[in-house]
Amino acid sequence: MDWGFVHRAWEKWASSNVGSYGEPLKAALLINYDPTGPSRLLSTIAEQEGIKANPIELSEFIDFINRNKPQTESFVVGPNQYIVTSIHESWFCARCVNTSKPAGEGAIVMQTTAFLLVVLYDGSIGSASRAMVAADQFAWQLSRRNL
Template sequence: MSKCFLSGAPLKGALLLNYDPSGPSRLLPIIAEQEGTSFKAIDMQPFLDYVKQNNLQMEIFSIGRSQYMVTSIHEHWFCARCINASNPDGEGVIIMQIGAYLLVALYEGSLGSASQAMVAVDQFECQLNKRSH
């Protein structure tokens, strides 16, 4: 992941996970890249199980110690807010499927920060799509 992806963006961390929704759930996810976080592949398994179940609005999911509730679902991405945030302004996450990857973008703040984080995610998606073509 290039440094320019996080530079100037309100993201506190980002992960790019290899993701095959048709593969067996016992296979551990592979973290292709990460910045601003220190997760291991095994830490992400419950999250990937949650995504594969595709029951996004019915359950709470965890990434590390943070628990999230989905607030918005779109065709290839969804947003969630942290329900046990330590930051008084709140925390959120944007998850976008880009080909065989899941981009997990963690941000701090509220509506303005979420909008800025989405712009950063969109820019990264464009960069990733250019590299893969």
Template sequence: MDWGFVHKAWEKWTSINVGSSTGEPLKAALLINYDPNAPSRLLSIIAEQEGINAVPTEVSQFVDFVKRNKLHSENFTIGQNQYVVTSIHENCFCARSLTTSKPAGEGAIIMQTSAFLLVALYDGSIGAASRAMVAVDQFAWQLGRRNL
């Protein structure tokens, strides 16, 4: 795994897609080193994060949620919000916050690549979710180019 490439790609991608101004599609993103086939003693780690201060225990609980693969029957927590999965796709799933105070809502897109889980958080509803999915796809495509 080329960590230098991953870091550069992350920095470039987050500078365009993650932020608090209205132009960015994401409010936060988290990249978790994740290999579902690795021995259980090899813990997932936070590789990168932007706009969020995730802690290892929180990430560990989230990774356990993903590994259990009961996406439609359980909820998960990231940051201050609890999420329920709304749709599952081939290599990603989408969720909406159950605990948001924002009128338009908040959502999450979680995409799995060969070596990472990318967690993207956004504010809003359908239009915001579409923009967030495009941003997530772009980053996953960059990582996939290097066969990570």
């Protein structure tokens, strides 16, 4: 695993996509995750920006991913609960069910060879499109290195 590359790529990507007003994402989380690895290898937070995830949340989220029933269950990231709205080959979209924001909130979860990328955004369709572009850019960088 080229952790130096992952860290540099994350820093560059996060600085231009996460957190500031006008950026497509309000938060992002990179979790090292290998579904084919031994069960004794725990998933850990590799990088995070705009959110402070805790190990219990992470464990519950990984359990949600491992159960592989996204269409029938919800998941929690930070203070929000999400329900999956669309499922694709290596990613899915979700909407927050307990938001107080009029335009809503959403999440996109992408799986690469070695990571789960979770991005959070505020808003609806236009915001989701911008969030998808930002998430896809980072996932593409990781896939170029087979990460």
